Amino acid sequence: MLVLACAPVTLAQIPENNKADSALVQQLETSWLSAERTTDAALLDRVMADDFVGIGANGQTPGKAQLLKNWRSQAGQAPPYTVETSDMRVFVLGETAVATYTKTYTAKENGNIAHEDVTDIFTRQHGSWKLRLSRSSPH
Template identity: 30%
Template sequence: MRPFRHFPASSSRIAVALLLFGVLSFAVPREARALPHHETHAVHKEIEALEEQWRQAIIANNVGQMDHLLADDYIGISANGTVETKTEALAQRRAGTARVTQLDIRDMKVRVYGDTAVVTSQAHVEGTNGQSSISGNYRYTRVYNRRLGQWKIISFEASRMHDADARHN
């Protein structure tokens, strides 16, 4: 005897696929399936304020403020490719090896993805690292992550910008 069917075989497969898709859609966390979207104005302003706190801490060489803003698992990559942890970055600042006397930020863009914020910007820097000048124009990316309600810097990478004239010579 043949079982009773309400749908043709192809309709049954479609119904099962839709049901499975619906169940899996709720099983995956919202942040994992969401596309990047614009967060509220307040979150963007909070990240911009943290960028300003970081800028002021760098110029004043305020290691305590830097320590507060950096996550314990922070990794930074300088324009010359040097990788440094939070401990290494703070030690270099305490020793006075790296010194920034001017840091002007422009073209800042903040994108927020749930508990992660990505900042891209241009920076004009005046300063030294040991006996070498680090003055110039840079593009950078800084990544923040919200942990226990606080935003912390988890990653940074800088690239030196070169003059159009210098590229042609």
């Protein structure tokens, strides 16, 4: 059984390297969002670890190969929705980083809105951060 305990931490207590790593992970999240808006499979390929697993709000669990196949078939096509993120927080724990945020999708056709809570887990591989697992659930 794994038990995690969290204590309040102020920015002054966060080591400088954690701040830099946190900024890098936030930039990767921003890049991922940009790739989603433009269906850029090449960028997704660079961000995801080879053993990436996604656990979607719909219960599907695509791996990297399946996601890239889907994105490549739609390369360059704008999705039928807009997407934004909010409330992003990044926690760096050594060679692992966890990003949490809310994603808001707005359908272009009818304006319907859907929200997802997202948790992404990154690990540092050979000096680079890679997205290893992404879990989303209805907000």
